[in-house]
Amino acid sequence: MGRTHVDAVIVGAGWASSIMAKELTEAGLSVIMLERGPERTTPVEGAYPESIDELRGAVRKRLFQNLSQSTVTIRNTMDQTALPYRQLAAFLPGEGVGGAGLHWSGVHFRVAPEDLRLRSSVIERYGAKFIPEGMNLQDYGVTYEELEPFFDKAEKVFGTSGEAYKVQGKIIGNGNVFSPDRSDNFPLPALKDTFSASIFRDAAKNAGYHPYALPAANASRQYTNTYGCQMGPCNFCGYCSGYDCYLYSKASPNVNILPALRQDPGFTLIPNAHVLRVDLDHTKTKATGVTYLDTKTRKETSLSADLVVLGAFQFNNVHLMLVSGIGKPYDPVSNTGTVGRNFVYQTITSSRVWLPSSTYTNQFVGAGGAGVAIDDFNSMNFDHGPLGFVGGSPVWVNQAGVKPIAAAIGAGGGGTPRWGSAYKNALINTYKHSLVIDAHGSNMAYRDVYLDLDPTWKDVYGQPLLRMTFTWKDNDIRMNQYVVSRIEPIARAMGATKMNLVHLNAGQPFDTRNYQTTHLGGGAIMGDNPQTSALNRYLQSWDVSNVFVIGSNAFPQGMGYNPTGMVAALAYWAAHHIRTTYLKSPGPLVKA
Amino acid sequence: MEPTLNRPLRRSFVKGLLGTTSFWMASGNASWTAALAAEAAHPYQPTFFDTMEYRFVEAASERLFPADDNGPGAKALGAAEFIDRQMQTPYARGENWYMSGPFQQGPANLGYQLPFAPRDLYRKGIAGVEHYTRQHYGKGFADLPAVQQDEILTALEGGSVQLGEVPGRVFFEQLRTNTLEGTFADPLYGGNRGLGGWIMLGFPGAKADFMDWVNQEGAPYPLAPVSIAGETA
Numbered sequence: 001m002g003r004t005h006v007d008a009v010i011v012g013a014g015w016a017s018s019i020m021a022k023e024l025t026e027a028g029l030s031v032i033m034l035e036r037g038p039e040r041t042t043p044v045e046g047a048y049p050e051s052i053d054e055l056r057g058a059v060r061k062r063l064f065q066n067l068s069q070s071t072v073t074i075r076n077t078m079d080q081t082a083l084p085y086r087q088l089a090a091f092l093p094g095e096g097v098g099g100a101g102l103h104w105s106g107v108h109f110r111v112a113p114e115d116l117r118l119r120s121s122v123i124e125r126y127g128a129k130f131i132p133e134g135m136n137l138q139d140y141g142v143t144y145e146e147l148e149p150f151f152d153k154a155e156k157v158f159g160t161s162g163e164a165y166k167v168q169g170k171i172i173g174n175g176n177v178f179s180p181d182r183s184d185n186f187p188l189p190a191l192k193d194t195f196s197a198s199i200f201r202d203a204a205k206n207a208g209y210h211p212y213a214l215p216a217a218n219a220s221r222q223y224t225n226t227y228g229c230q231m232g233p234c235n236f237c238g239y240c241s242g243y244d245c246y247l248y249s250k251a252s253p254n255v256n257i258l259p260a261l262r263q264d265p266g267f268t269l270i271p272n273a274h275v276l277r278v279d280l281d282h283t284k285t286k287a288t289g290v291t292y293l294d295t296k297t298r299k300e301t302s303l304s305a306d307l308v309v310l311g312a313f314q315f316n317n318v319h320l321m322l323v324s325g326i327g328k329p330y331d332p333v334s335n336t337g338t339v340g341r342n343f344v345y346q347t348i349t350s351s352r353v354w355l356p357s358s359t360y361t362n363q364f365v366g367a368g369g370a371g372v373a374i375d376d377f378n379s380m381n382f383d384h385g386p387l388g389f390v391g392g393s394p395v396w397v398n399q400a401g402v403k404p405i406a407a408a409i410g411a412g413g414g415g416t417p418r419w420g421s422a423y424k425n426a427l428i429n430t431y432k433h434s435l436v437i438d439a440h441g442s443n444m445a446y447r448d449v450y451l452d453l454d455p456t457w458k459d460v461y462g463q464p465l466l467r468m469t470f471t472w473k474d475n476d477i478r479m480n481q482y483v484v485s486r487i488e489p490i491a492r493a494m495g496a497t498k499m500n501l502v503h504l505n506a507g508q509p510f511d512t513r514n515y516q517t518t519h520l521g522g523g524a525i526m527g528d529n530p531q532t533s534a535l536n537r538y539l540q541s542w543d544v545s546n547v548f549v550i551g552s553n554a555f556p557q558g559m560g561y562n563p564t565g566m567v568a569a570l571a572y573w574a575a576h577h578i579r580t581t582y583l584k585s586p587g588p589l590v591k592a
Numbered sequence: 593m594e595p596t597l598n599r600p601l602r603r604s605f606v607k608g609l610l611g612t613t614s615f616w617m618a619s620g621n622a623s624w625t626a627a628l629a630a631e632a633a634h635p636y637q638p639t640f641f642d643t644m645e646y647r648f649v650e651a652a653s654e655r656l657f658p659a660d661d662n663g664p665g666a667k668a669l670g671a672a673e674f675i676d677r678q679m680q681t682p683y684a685r686g687e688n689w690y691m692s693g694p695f696q697q698g699p700a701n702l703g704y705q706l707p708f709a710p711r712d713l714y715r716k717g718i719a720g721v722e723h724y725t726r727q728h729y730g731k732g733f734a735d736l737p738a739v740q741q742d743e744i745l746t747a748l749e750g751g752s753v754q755l756g757e758v759p760g761r762v763f764f765e766q767l768r769t770n771t772l773e774g775t776f777a778d779p780l781y782g783g784n785r786g787l788g789g790w791i792m793l794g795f796p797g798a799k800a801d802f803m804d805w806v807n808q809e810g811a812p813y814p815l816a817p818v819s820i821a822g823e824t825a
Contacts, residue, residue, distance in 0.1 A: 049798045049820040055777040060683055071690040074702060083702045086690040195807045237800035246800070359810035364795055365802040404776035404795045409769055418749070419656040419768060420742070428662055431793045432812075457692065511701040 006032045006268075009290050009305040011275045011320065013037075014099025015564060016550035016571045017311030018253035018261065019154075022227070023575035024307075025264045027583060032303060033267070034292050036274035037066075037096030042254055045102070046244035054403040058242030063103040065093040065313075069274075069295075070459035072315060076471035076509040078332065078448055084457050084465065090511070091518045093313045097271055098244075098254040100313060100518060101564070105241040105368025105400055106250045108160045108217040109561035110151045110569070112379035113144035113180050115442075118557055121380050122390055130390070132475055136342050136445040137390065138556035141528040141537035142573070144180050150572035152183050154565065155215075158251035159223040159231045161369070162186035162215035176212035178375040191220045191234065196361050196435035197372040200397040203493035209374040214398060215565070216369025217251035227260035238401015240368025250368060272296050276461060278308050278324040278547060287326075287547050293461060306586070307578075310549045311571070317553045318343075318451050318523035319466040327524075327534050327543040332448050332469075338534040338542075340452050342445035342522040343470060344558035347393070347480045347504060353491045354434045354498040361435045366401035373398075377483045378560045379442075389475045393441030393483040394560050395490075407431050414500070437491060439483045439503070440517075443476050443558035451523045470510050477504040519563050521555035526570075528590075536590040538582075539574040545588045548574055636670075636782070640679035640711070644732065645718045649675055651734040652721075653771040655741045663792040664785075666771050674774030674783030675714075684710040708758065710766060717763030720755025721748070778820045787825040790817040 008024050010017045013035035021031050045051065045063065056062055065071075067088060075082035094100035114121045119137040122130055131137050155162075164185045165175030172185070190213035193201060204211040218240065219231040234249035248255050261267050275292045279302060289304040310317045321339045322329060330340035355361065373396035375381055384390065411427040412418035454467040484503040491499045527533025530542040539554055541547040550571045552563040559566070582589060638646045650672040659665035666672070678684055686709025695707045708716065721744065725733045729740055736744075745764065747753045753760035774783030776790065778798070784790065790797050797817035805813055816825045 048800065052798055052800045053778055053780070053820060055773060055781060059773060059777075060681075061688065066688060067690040068687055076699075076701075081696065081698065083696060083698045083705055084690050084692070086704050088688075089703065192806045195810055198807055233803075235800075236802040236806050238802070239800060355810070360794070360812040361810070362794075362802075362805060362808075362813050365805055365813075404790060404793050405773050407793070408772040408776050419745070421658055421660045421662075424657060424660065424662055428792055431795075456694065460692075509699075509701050512703040513701065 003289060003302045003304040005304040006030045007305065008307040008309060009034065009303050010309045010311055011290065012099060012310070012312035012316070013097045013253065013269065013271070014094065014311065014313070015101040015253055015568055017099070017309065018101070018257040019568060019571035020309045020311055020550060020575055021267060022257050022261050023572070023579060025261065025266045027579045028266070029307075030266045031268070033269045034273040034275050034290070035097050035269065035271045036295065037271065039271040040096040040098050040102060040244065040254060042244055042246070042248060046246045048246040051244055051246045052237065052239045054405050057239070058403065059405050061088050061092065063094055063096060063242065063244065064088055065095040068460070070461070070465070072466045072468055073454040073457055074468045074470065074512050076469070078469055082454060082467045082469070085512055089513050090516050091520055092515070093316070093518060097258070097269065098252050101253045102244055103242050104564060106217040107369045107398065107562040107564070108155070108158055108215045108251070109565045110179070111144060111147070111559065111561065111566050112178070112375070112381070114380040115557070115559045116140045116142060116144060118390070125380070126385055134447045135390070135475065136447060136532070136556075138342065138445070138525070138527055138532060140526055140556060141533070142526070147569050147573055148183055150569040150576065151565065153226070153572050154568035156187050156226050157256055158217040158568070159188055159219045159225055159256065160186050160215055160217050160251070161188040161191050161220035163190040163213040165212070174212065176375055177210045178378070178381045186215065188220045188223055191216050191218060191367055191370045193372055194236070194365060194370060194399045196399045197370065197397045199494045200437065200490065201372040203490045204372070204374050206493055207490055209376045211372045211374050214369055214371040214373050214396060216367060218367040218369045219249045225256055227257060229256050229259050231255065234367050236365050236367050236370070236401075238364050238366040238403070241400055274461065275320060276300070276323075276463065278310070278320060278326060280325060280544065284325055285544055287544050306546060308547045310547065311551060314520045314551050314553045315451065315466055315468070315523060317549050317551050321524055321534070321549065322453050322466070323463050326541055326547055329452060330450050332450055335447060338530070338532065340450045340523055341532070341534070342525045342556050343449055343451045343468065344445050344522040344555065345443045345470065346517050346519045346558045346560075347441040347443050347472070347476050348438060348517045349480055349484060349502045349504060350436045350438050351484060351487055351491070351502050352430070352434050352436055352500045353494060353496045354430070355495055356497055357429070357433055360432055361399075363399060363402035363407075363431060363435070366399040368400045370400070371396050371398035377486055387482055389479045389482070390444055391442035391476065391479045391557070392560055393439040393480065395437060395439055395483060395487060397435060397437055399435065402431070404431070437487050439480060439487065440560060440562075441476070441480055441483060442560045444473070445522060445557055446473055472504055472508055472510055474506070477506055477508065480504045519552070519558065521552040521558045521563060524549050524553040525556045526554040527556060530592045536588070538577045538589045539570060540589055542588075542592050546586060548578065550574055636673040636676070638676040640676050641714070644722065645714070646672060646676065647732075647734040648718050648722065651741060652745065652767060653774070655738060655745055656768055656771045657775050664788045666775055668785065669775050669788050670783045670785040671771045671774030674777065674781050675770045677782045678770065679711055679714065686710065704762070706758070706762065710770075713758060713763055713766045716758045717755050717766070720758060720760075720763070724753060724755065779823060780820055787817045787819060787823065791825050
């Protein structure tokens, strides 16, 4: 029996995959999208009031990856035995239609232009010797000017609310003075500042910094997007991160793309379909399709396809490349190979500020992307010379809606009681009268921080788990400490009665037990050199030219911004070049 | 499998009415006061824990989150009932955790590495604490004065006690986490009775609409909480 043939098969059903599917069906291709988790739609997962149940949602992790089927192993250093990540904690990949794009918060950034050419930029300003030994600092191989039309396109699909600074060379508003020129304004005005964000804005401004409203894919008004999909205005209910927005206010593939895509006769979405491998021909330079397992019937099916797009979560894309034999696995000892190289994360620490007991911060009020930030210590916006580190952090108040179980479990510690009457008293005081200021920073890539296949543990399908070798390095710890030290005067000016400034400590290993962020990156990065990147600048595999790998796996460094906006722009960028060049003459878009 | 909701009748009843304004107008306290009174007249019968285990969970959770000037403690809020009910969910059977071997211990920062699901942790943990308590204090945990119960919990939290196969600290964290869940989860799951946990924190519960309260210059939110089933305080 012949295999079913399709023009393109897409692995995953999150933002990257949904964008690619939309673009490829528009180009007239037949597309099958395979999602290993269940079907998810807002009328079901988003239905009020069950959708706002904290226990069932963020606590029991309704929309997240089921680790019983597949997980990763983690170690800090190469001489350790990596152990399985058995319980979701430090990072929370999504599962099911919409992927992480269903449970995300909605912070929707572009990119700091210098971050795309960070290696070149650091060398130009400080010389090559400024880069520490063992740091794999690299450029993306693409510029902001090239990506700008695709950032613009994504914002109009996501219905992004924001405050622009410069449009077509003209300063038009109070947006981020460090942000680059835009071809157009945000499609929606910025969300209102919460009380906590408004006092941060005032204090930061008085301190001489440059506060701006976070760009948010939480609609500040009713909106109909490019594809005719509709969003309702956000009411600051606070159920963004970890939830399916019941108001259709937070952008998701499920709300903003799939309703249009599902009507296209050339598009087929198959949920509960776990892709086991990309099938390659004997030369290992051409993919012939993919093989997946129906997780309900346990039946294996092979699809034949001309084009294969990997759009799964960052580390699942890398895992699929490794188990399929796409490209050469990275070896940190010989410093050869590319798949697994430049695995990165972000340095995120949250500092707390208490206000007088007459002041209520109402922390349950919020929106995932709402808040006020400063970029004065992000990217290359400040002088790193005397500081001696690479990278930076935006600093912000992003009150996204704090729920009681999360607040209670997280309260206490660090020398204060974690139970009993004193704990209870502090918890209530903290919940009512405090706010959080985050340093949401970059994380550089290092030669001995990488992804490969674990030698011991396997998933339920019998395949080796992906192994993470990751810890915090001195450069990033010092960057975080410096930026956190800048928070103190701002907090004081906000009227703090008490503060708890939290930063990474020298020698502190990565801890898998506490949530930090789901912004994992790298492992299959883009670049202009096949010796140091798995993908070319169009996110096409250097080794297997009919495979494109879309996601934060392409980031050579972890940047200070949230990654979704960049992922979406890269998806539209890759799709544009597939449509305009690749489909006319399939093959490598860049000569190796 | 998603955790199942335990009160199907109430839930489907409420689901049918939620969209109507008259429901919100009419669902005053009367019916729910009656429901709570009915529960008080017929105390909850645990289905996972035996009598001794349930007394332990009630007593220990109350020390973790005690009644005081701020308001009710875990016992009055039904945390023990919540935990017992949770034991019947996939979560308690470890179905959302990666539970494939080999089970090898490592540095604490690499996370949980025991072969035990929450149900096992409670069975083994409670037996271990009772054994420890009888050995050192001559009585069961629930029969000790609060000061001694606190001593035992402090020892568990500090990691100086091993409960057979389960480190005391692991059991302590499991109990603390589930107690706080039972104190602050929607009452749908048996805890947070009368929305008492939310009232203390000033959390409005299932209101989920704060369009008019995005920035009121630090004034407290004025409305009392409501639960998913429409219970108000």
